[in-house]
Amino acid sequence: MLMFINIVIGLAVVSVVLVLIYGVVTMAKGGEGAHAKSNVLMRWRVGIQAFAILAILAGFYVKNKMRGG
Numbered sequence: 001m002l003m004f005i006n007i008v009i010g011l012a013v014v015s016v017v018l019v020l021i022y023g024v025v026t027m028a029k030g031g032e033g034a035h036a037k038s039n040v041l042m043r044w045r046v047g048i049q050a051f052a053i054l055a056i057l058a059g060f061y062v063k064n065k066m067r068g069g
């Protein structure tokens with residue numbers, strides 16, 4: 001179970017970084033609709049980041065339960 005949570009955490013963190021980079025690049029390019037698209041990407045980043053934090057907390061919880069705490 002802990003290995004699965006570690007994989008989920010890793011994927012979530014990588015996803016946050018990728019969406020952040022894509023959003024910043026989109027904003028930097030400019031052009032028609034770039035601001036709106038970048039805004040949507042930053043909202044996605046916040047959602048994925050919240051999921052990553054919840055996964056990290058779940059990992060702490062599982063690890064603590066496995067120790068007998």
